[in-house]
């Protein structure tokens with residue numbers, strides 16, 4: 001359980017941390033500068049001076065009472081999922097846009113590793129504009145949860161987490177991984193010049209992990225709904241929850257169906273296999289593949 005007083009801790013922490021950050025500038029890892037003049041003129045030992053960056057981060061998170069540490073590998077897998085499904089409303093770093101900021105959300109702060117967030121995200125609050133993510137797997141929702149926790153951490157424990165350099169991978173290993181795992185569905189055509197198609201390595205990584213669904217709907221999630229009276233409604237899924245599904249048929253008409261007993265819903269996601277594959281990706285594979293694809297200019 002994360003402390004619910006975090007909002008207060010954040011404000012206090014920001015002030016306290018400003019002091020830490022200020023002194024970090026001087027020390028930056030070398031011990032010569034490990035003492036500093038206080039305002040009174042005496043030499044004071046800086047408690048952070050002889051720590052590794054990891055130790056400093058841990059000390060700061062203890063000081064701020066940040067609770068359990070986010071799982072960074074999971075958060076990295078969750079980043080493209082968040083970007084695709086949530087950032088439109090909550091902003092790219094969960095700081096809020098048309099939807100609220102998630103940094104100070106009670107649902108987020110009371111959660112450690114998805115135990116509250118996953119059930120919340122499955123249901124959403126459709127009546128308030130927060131869609132239900134009923135078709136995502138627990139693993140995907142857990143990764144998204146870790147991504148959000150990492151954003152909270154980044155705000156609270158400033159300077160702890162640097163933007164990951166995703167090109168730390170080994171391009172040769174990435175090439176081998178692609179040959180083994182991607183060519184069942186793709187040809188070299190898919191990847192030709194892919195390194196120049198995206199504006200940054202970061203976007204390239206998002207692009208191949210979580211291909212965007214083009215506006216032509218070729219990759220849209222579709223559903224076939226059988227109703228108790230024997231009817232069938234098929235089309236593109238606009239919204240779905242445990243209770244209700246909204247489908248747009250080929251004529252462009254929206255049908256909202258209550259998922260009562262006797263209603264049978266079968267959904268098809270053209271990218272389902274892609275997502276399944278991605279969930280098995282290890283962090284190293286992910287970095288290696290990105291490093292390789294980046295070379296295909």
Ligand code: HEC
Nearest residue numbers: 085086089099100105106107108125128129130131133144
């Ligand atoms: C279409 C816009 C939209 C999308 C997409 C969306 N949200 Fe929301 N979300 C909202 C709105 C609006 C609220 C506020 C609902 C309310 O007032 O209770 C909300 C509330 C939340 C809350 C609860 C905040 C609180 O403490 O009350 C969480 C957590 C959340 N969203 C996470 C997510 C995640 C994670 C995703 C992606 C998987 C996502 N949302 C996608 C609009 C959206």
Ligand code: HEC
Nearest residue numbers: 178181182184185186190207208211270271273274277289
């Ligand atoms: C089970 C089949 C399957 C596997 C395996 C697979 N993909 Fe895909 N991938 C798809 C489908 C389907 C699409 C969407 C249609 C399209 O754009 O080709 C897609 C789209 C993409 C796109 C977007 C292409 C574009 O033109 O926008 C990239 C990039 C991509 N995949 C990369 C990969 C990489 C890298 C791997 C291996 C790590 C991989 N895929 C493995 C099925 C697969």
